[in-house]
Amino acid sequence: MLKGKQTWIYDNQPVIISSSAVVGPFEAGSPLADDFDLINNDLRLGEETFEKAEKKLVDQACDIAISKAKLKKDDLNLFICGDLINQIMASSFAARELGIPYLGIFGACSTSVEGLSLAALSVSSGFAKYALAATSSHNGASEKQFRYPTEYGAQKPPTAQWTVTGAGAAVVASEGQGPRIVCSTIGRVIDMGISDPFNMGAAMAPAAVDTIKMHFQDMGVDPSHYDLISTGDLGMVGHNIACELLNKEGISIPTEKFTDCGVLIYAPEQKAFAGGSGCACTATVTYGHYLNRMKKGELKRILVIATGALLSPMSYQQMESIPCIAHAVSIEM
């Protein structure tokens, strides 16, 4: 049911019965590497193009999640997937392999939580017994499409972020063992006029703050309700801006429980500028690291706010600013 203005409470809390996180070679150096199910040592995964490699990351993540859930492809009623490539090519081609009823989505880097929320909605409403939500990004495919050919060796400012090569998937079921999806807060588009695609953390921070504020308001809770509150891919720059904006709103989240997937995923020595980004950033950190911490008993209640910069190279060329969005999901063990 809808609570307040933007929050979906799942009546019969759906369970994440399995999840997976697969990554590329650069992510082998991640401080969270132990939480990844598979680390590919070839950026191309043996494929001819980055796009086909990204599709293979989705295949891997889905296969692992389905197999961990001890299910067969045929048992799944719904596949919800999205990515950053034009016409979400990785998702649609992965859907072709799976042969499961498929809904393609696009929420830029907020896709993981958009997909997980739709999977939870369909399961909690009895429209699917098992729903699979997945998303991916690939550093090579993103650089090529959104920025410059890497061969140019174009310099980047320190506010830039590093697109994570990886994919994450979760199998959501009406019953079973695992963390439960309590509610989601669906974000609205916020655009503060920032137009620099090398400073997306700053562009996305106000959207994250808007959704966090609406979540607390709709649910009537405060930060003490959660053991961990994590934004998606604001990176260092965006995370600091989000902290400031939250303070201005009178929302104070203790430093030790407020973090960001983009801040955590790379070690300082990896020189990933302001941190990680891309759909796979929130997906791999949440489906790998956070859910593992929940299963180990380290975290009981978490709120993940996946942030998305809904720009396209075309909108940037047409002098538009960057519309941003953030969707939050509350997960409990």
Add this chain to the structure above:
Amino acid sequence: MLKGKQTWIYDNQPVIISSSAVVGPFEAGSPLADDFDLINNDLRLGEETFEKAEKKLVDQACDIAISKAKLKKDDLNLFICGDLINQIMASSFAARELGIPYLGIFGACSTSVEGLSLAALSVSSGFAKYALAATSSHNGASEKQFRYPTEYGAQKPPTAQWTVTGAGAAVVASEGQGPRIVCSTIGRVIDMGISDPFNMGAAMAPAAVDTIKMHFQDMGVDPSHYDLISTGDLGMVGHNIACELLNKEGISIPTEKFTDCGVLIYAPEQKAFAGGSGCACTATVTYGHYLNRMKKGELKRILVIATGALLSPMSYQQMESIPCIAHAVSIEM
């Protein structure tokens, strides 16, 4: 609830309390022109680019649908939208204007029924009181992105289709007056190996047939259950192939009740090759023409099967065939 393998039955049949269809200048010549709410006589809608014009079509369609429903933007709990432009630029920028919680989707030309089904799911499950589903396409934006600059004057084969310039929107509510959404059949990706982007009707026909077959099977009905069964944008070529394939499956739909939005939208003298295509094709014909016919009492039960070719220029360049999908929705007056 889920019925059979792929069909969502909405327990509390959501109502389409209003809908809208807006189009561009070429569509003024449509035999269905009287059913369009607004015909723009400028392909650019006074904007600098085709993409911004397409976004404006979405604005118009949403404004008209909201105003027909006698609602204010603030009354809506959810906006579900998708289009063909890279990173669904028209949808995300329209969402920025609306300020409603937003879920971006991508299903190529199947987007209208994907969005309508998700709106129905959210409303029937109590996650939204009012949900707005919209989609758009623009001939200029599509030609530029998927094919050749129009200035080249490249010749097209007769199997090619004409992308509809337009947008359609529907406000779905838990109660009210209007046609009711009974159920949706969510399609799976079907790819028969066709790789010619100038013959998308042929590529999409098997996906339409797969979904129609699953729909009848899941619901335990046959074509006699419906007054009209319409595919989305197969066009003349794809529609004939679909008829043949259905016959092979032992499904016989009388000619007078089986049609296709892409066949109906243009008059022969408009020389639109094999017919209309684009997200706006199914959206404007369904939200304009079909729903008007239902309100006039000419049709009681219809099944619309929106078809989508999930290709991207990149997948085509990488020698991939065209993965296709079709989602069906059953609407009753």
